Amino acid sequence: MELDFSKSITGENSTQDSTSLVRANTWSPTPLGLTVALVAHDNTKEALLSWAASHISTLRSCNLVATGNTGSLLKNRLDLEVFCVKSGPLGGDQQIGSMVADGMVDALIFFWDPLTSQPHDPDVKALLRLAVLNDVLTACSLSTANAVMVSLTKTLDASAG
16 A cells, blocks of 8 residues: 555545545555654644654654654654544544554654643544554654654564564
8 A cells, every 4th residue: 555645634625535545555664664643732743843853863764653743843844754534623633543443554753742631532432442443553752752763663673684
């Protein structure tokens, strides 16, 4: 399957969701096929951007999927190739959850804000529940995100060597 990264699902003038694009054979995995989903709440977006900048080489070797605002920041500030689904509160967490449930995500990096109530908290919990049920590498803090990247880097290095 092949993902057309020139398309983005932000909810603006969009009649397709991420799953239909994937099922329409627009998903293009890297040679290894590693896909990393990136999500960050508003108060943690800068932390995710800083973390991503320190792991940019590995991230460039993976398919990246992100919720709308987070993905836009990753594209604009770090020049990463990111497939954007809708913003989290507009259904993006659910779109990524669907991809997790369908086995399309290898790792989830989710910098969530534990001190701020989110109006879409049930969606957040559903995404995390799906990641655990599907045994997806999941990181919700800087330390665990770094550990996930060590694992992904080793996997990528082993396949290249």
